[in-house]
Amino acid sequence: MHGTALLRCLLTISLMNQVSGLETLTSKYGDTIEIPCNKGQLKETDVKFVKWKYDEDGNILVKQQNQNASIHADVNYKNRVSIKKDFSLVITQVTMVDQRTFTCMAVGKEDILEYPVQLTIYKAPSQPEITNLTSAMAVGKTTMLAQCRTEGASPAANITWFKNKTPLMTDGAAIKINTNLDVDKETRLSTTTSTLEYTAVKGDFDAKFTCQVQHIWSANMDSSPLVFSVNYPTEKVTLQVVSQGPFKEGDSVILKCTADGNPPPSSFNFYVDGEKNSVDSNTYTLTNVSREDTGDYKCSLVDNEDIAASVTITVEYLDVVLGTTGKIVKKLGESLEVTVDVKASGVAETTWKKGNVKLNSLPKFDKLTYSDSGMYECVVSMAGFKETRTFELVVEGPPAIKNLIKEHGDNMAKVLKCVAEGSPKPTVQWSVNGTSDESRYEHGKVTYSITIIPKDNLTVSCTASNVLGSDIKSINVSALDEDVAMDKQADQKDEYSDQTALAVGIVVGLTLAVLAIGLAYWLYMKKFRQGSWKIGEKEDGSAEESKKLEENQSQKADV
Missing domain, CATH: 2.60.40.10 (Immunoglobulins)
Structure with missing residues (x-):
């Protein structure tokens, strides 16, 4: 006790x-x-x-x-x-x-x-697990997107949904979030499941949805981003030209019709020359186009032709016709008309060149010279286009020796130069032997040279020839050193003599003409006087008439 x-x-x-x-x-x-x-x-x-x-x-x-x-x-x-x-x-x-x-x-x-x-x-919850995931959502229609689940937590975890990192809240209309909490009887651990129902708009086509698990004893854990396809009907189509322009005749042009709906249509109507072509594709190819294919093209939905789009295609062209082509052979002094006809879909620029030299305008040939010979090039250009036309002009003529001169060479040598024009290129034959040389043949002119050492006075001839004819000139050559100076003086004297001879010839010709006129007049008057006599008159006439006749004859004689 x-x-x-x-x-x-x-x-x-x-x-x-x-x-x-x-x-x-x-x-x-x-x-x-x-x-x-x-x-x-x-x-x-x-x-x-x-x-x-x-x-x-x-x-x-x-x-x-x-x-x-x-x-x-x-x-x-x-x-x-x-x-x-x-x-x-x-x-x-x-x-x-x-x-x-x-x-x-x-x-x-x-x-x-x-x-x-x-x-x-x-106990920290598990990583968020996405289940019952859908693939697409339709605009204006509530769709169950996914379930987010986390388990094994104590206390129970919370789940929050995000769209583009912005939390979503249940509004009972466009957004519905249902959360369920389940506690295991044996382990007494909690499992949280959240279901997201969402009504999409067009702007959600690239939205990223995530679910986040939140717990007092762990850091927040996010699921991988969820991206859903957003389906909506087509409201607009667009027609574009895929091929790179500008287009020229013979090219192929690819048209592409695109729609703003999702999923996009798999077939379209393409209208070419007013004819409807339904194809199971969004592209249509125009092959080997021509200028006649320039115009408007259209595409539309197969099941709704009112939803359509159009585009304009321009097929560029550049036609150049040169009136003179190939090799043109003309005579010296003739004329040649050059024409060029340009037809283009835009503004074209025409330029001319002779060889490598640019010309300011269309070449004109009123009186052809040897310098007009050459290769002519006409270039017509437009944006993205370039056409080139050429012709070769050859001006021909028989040889003509323009000058024959002599110069003093080394020591006693004399250099003779024969300047000849003609086309084809003239060849020269000298009447003497010597050391020959020639200049460059340009603009129909060439200079042939010969070096000689004369022992005696001589006359040297230069003969220029081609297929159209020949020409010859001669020159006196002295064996003396002063020959060059004397030849120059002689040339000047010859020139003066030629001018004097020409003047004398003119005077003599005029005198002879006057005498011929006088003689003709005398003969006429004599015949007239004889024919004026009458029958029965004396042959000698009267004394006064005889006197007047003698005076008239005397005046004619003075003339």
Whole structure:
């Protein structure tokens, strides 16, 4: 009886002296937790025994002074608990079952004390898992896009949906989010599932949707971005020319018809020359186009021809007709008319060249010269186009020696130069032998030279020839050194003599003409006088008539 009274007394003292308030510890799911008794401040010498229990009736172990701990056969803790020297309770591999109140009851020499500790277990949720994912959403139609799921959490995780990093909130119309929480009966861990229903607009065609798992004991975790195809009907088509212009005759032109609907149509109508062509493609090729193909082209939807588009195609062309082509052979002094006819779809520019020299305008030949010979090129250009036409002009004529001169060479040598014109190129034959040379044949002119050393005075001839004829000139050559000066004086004298002879010839010709006129007049008058006599008159006439006749004859003689 005495012992029972003592125990009751101790319990009463214990309850009176028990510390108010409840200590709380937190442990990660699966870890080992150490629960101190009176925050680890008990001394082994002051305690007769310690008992650990949970909730109200669950016994875990008892440790008496100087004895080993006695572990109760509780299925929850038999193999997972131990006690330390400072009477702390050690629990391994904590689970949600361990989320409860543990009490350390310590019996001392004079009192009994209890120290309760609330243990909270947390577990981070799993990565977000996307299920029931759809592939496309239609504009204006509510579609269940996906489910986001996370499991194994304590406390339960929260899920938030985002579109382009902006959180989505349920509005009951365009956005509906349904969240479901499920707790496993055995593990007591939570699984959170969230379903997103969404009504798309056209602007969502490239939107990125994500779900985010949020938990108090872990960082936020985002799912991979979800991109959905947005389906909507075609409202507009566009027709474009794929091929690069400008287009010339003979090219191929590719037309492409595109629609703003999704998915896009797989077939279109193409209208060519007013004729409808339905093709199972969005392209149509015009082959070997001509200038007649210039015009408007159209495409439309097969099932709605009112939704259409058009484009204008221009086939450029450049026609150049040169009136003179090939090789043109003309005579010296003749005329030649050059014509060029240009027909183009745009503004064309015409330029002329003779050889490598640019001409300012269309060449005109009123009186052809040898210098007009050459290759002529007509270039007509327009944006993206260039046409070239050529002709070769050859001006022919018989040889003509324009000059025959002599010059003083080294020592006693004389250099004779024969300047000849003609086409084809004239060849020269000298009447003497010597060292020959010739200049460049240009503009129908060539200079042939011969170097001689005359021993005697001689006359040298230069004969120029081609297929059209020949010409010859001669020159006197002296064996003396002064020949050059004398020849120059002789040439000048010859020139003066020629002019004097010409003047004398003119005077003599005029005199002879006057005499001829006088003689003719005398003969006429003589015949007239004889014919004026009458029958029966005297042959000699009267004395006055004879006198007048003699005076008239005398005047005629003076003339």
